[in-house]
Amino acid sequence: MPNKESVIAALIDKNQQALLRGWLAAQKRDNRSRETNAPTADVAEQFLRHLATGAAGGRFDDISTPEWAPARELLEDFSRARVSQGFSPTETATFVFSFKEPLFEVLQREADGLAQIWNITLLLDRLGLYTIECYSRTREEVIGRQQQELLELSTPVVELWDGILALPLIGTLDSARTQIVMENLLERIVASGAEIAIIDITGVPTVDTLVAQHLIKTISAARLMGADCILSGIRPQIAQTIVHLGLELNVVSKATMADALGLALRRTEKVIVDRAKVTAGTGD
Amino acid sequence: MSDIPILKIGDCLLVSIQVDMHDRLAMALQDDLTHRIVTDRARGVMIDISALEIVDSFIGRMLNNIAAMSRVLDAVTVVVGMRPAVAITLVELGLALTGVRTALNVDKGLAMIRDLIDSPEHTNARRER
Numbered sequence: 001m002p003n004k005e006s007v008i009a010a011l012i013d014k015n016q017q018a019l020l021r022g023w024l025a026a027q028k029r030d031n032r033s034r035e036t037n038a039p040t041a042d043v044a045e046q047f048l049r050h051l052a053t054g055a056a057g058g059r060f061d062d063i064s065t066p067e068w069a070p071a072r073e074l075l076e077d078f079s080r081a082r083v084s085q086g087f088s089p090t091e092t093a094t095f096v097f098s099f100k101e102p103l104f105e106v107l108q109r110e111a112d113g114l115a116q117i118w119n120i121t122l123l124l125d126r127l128g129l130y131t132i133e134c135y136s137r138t139r140e141e142v143i144g145r146q147q148q149e150l151l152e153l154s155t156p157v158v159e160l161w162d163g164i165l166a167l168p169l170i171g172t173l174d175s176a177r178t179q180i181v182m183e184n185l186l187e188r189i190v191a192s193g194a195e196i197a198i199i200d201i202t203g204v205p206t207v208d209t210l211v212a213q214h215l216i217k218t219i220s221a222a223r224l225m226g227a228d229c230i231l232s233g234i235r236p237q238i239a240q241t242i243v244h245l246g247l248e249l250n251v252v253s254k255a256t257m258a259d260a261l262g263l264a265l266r267r268t269e270k271v272i273v274d275r276a277k278v279t280a281g282t283g284d
Numbered sequence: 285m286s287d288i289p290i291l292k293i294g295d296c297l298l299v300s301i302q303v304d305m306h307d308r309l310a311m312a313l314q315d316d317l318t319h320r321i322v323t324d325r326a327r328g329v330m331i332d333i334s335a336l337e338i339v340d341s342f343i344g345r346m347l348n349n350i351a352a353m354s355r356v357l358d359a360v361t362v363v364v365g366m367r368p369a370v371a372i373t374l375v376e377l378g379l380a381l382t383g384v385r386t387a388l389n390v391d392k393g394l395a396m397i398r399d400l401i402d403s404p405e406h407t408n409a410r411r412e413r
Contacts, residue, residue: 179372186368193388220380224371226364226387 009055022102079134170203202233232260328397334365364393
């Protein structure tokens with residue numbers, strides 16, 4: 001006696017065209033907001049074939065076996081494509097779930113098909129959930145990549161002048177970012193031989209005890225490398241917060257980057273002169 | 285005698301630590317260096333740690349101690365050539381070496397010692413004694 005899986009496989013094989021037509025129609029109806037485009041039809045046909053292969057060799061209650069590998073691969077690629085096209089999870093999962101309707105119709109027509117409804121539902125649910133899993137995994141990958149890029153993007157070290165570095169910090173400082181900021185700064189101190197580093201916190205939204213501690217760490221590490229730090233870009237609210245929290249930063253701080261640069265130039269015994277005034281002065 | 289050579293440059297002493305420091309070597313260096321400061325009437329001490337890849341809390345404390353001892357003997361200490369990784373480790377260990385002056389390399393360290401020795405406060409302090 002043939003088992004339930006092979007019955008379904010034979011059923012899919014026999015009614016392939018009818019199933020495909022019904023399925024595409026169901027998809028079109030369910031995804032009213034979007035055009036069901038030609039690639040979906042291709043994918044649907046392939047999926048049907050892989051489903052038949054899977055059902056012929058594998059079991060309905062375990063889709064992790066090798067027999068289901070082609071079907072899983074297909075769904076994985078499909079979810080990935082959907083993520084990049086900006087589909088929602090529901091729209092993505094509907095691809096699998098909308099297959100239920102035409103399949104059940106076929107099952108109803110076949111006399112011994114009704115007994116299989118529960119099994120086939122189980123299978124399709126599993127495949128649908130698998131699609132969602134792939135979908136969210138792809139999303140998480142995207143988020144992870146963006147986080148990494150953000151880390152690298154947001155910590156530039158700028159050489160303002162010979163021997164003067166600027167470190168404009170943007171965004172909240174957490175431990176991971178502090179580590180990268182510190183490494184970048186120290187590498188640049190070594191490379192440029194800078195003696196002064198201006199840390200600008202204009203872009204840091206809040207300064208709490210933890211952020212302050214990270215700042216202190218960065219400043220101490222720079223000092224160990226022989227570079228003095230000047231803190232700049234302290235907004236009034238942040239100045240108030242620092243005092244209210246009783247934080248002791250032990251560093252020269254200036255309100256603006258311009259002031260900090262002025263101080264840094266003074267310390268390195270350099271001057272910036274207004275040429276118009278100088279020539280006017282000598283002309284008199 | 286420790287294995288670490290102490291070189292005299294004018295009125296400065298240069299210590300370049302090229303081997304991995306173990307604790308006994310660190311103690312011997314402390315001992316040696318204080319003696320040399322006195323016998324050579326040195327006014328500046330420069331410790332080059334650019335070859336050190338690992339600085340643990342003991343070595344960190346030793347650097348602090350050397351700086352404090354030199355200060356008592358009226359010499360300024362500058363630690364030069366610390367690697368970025370070492371600096372980060374020390375900060376994470378909570379050893380900011382606040383009592384020690386630092387410079388990026390030997391060149392800048394020497395200039396810093398010159399500045400400090402020639403600065404009026406320092407010479408005044410010496411004259412008062």
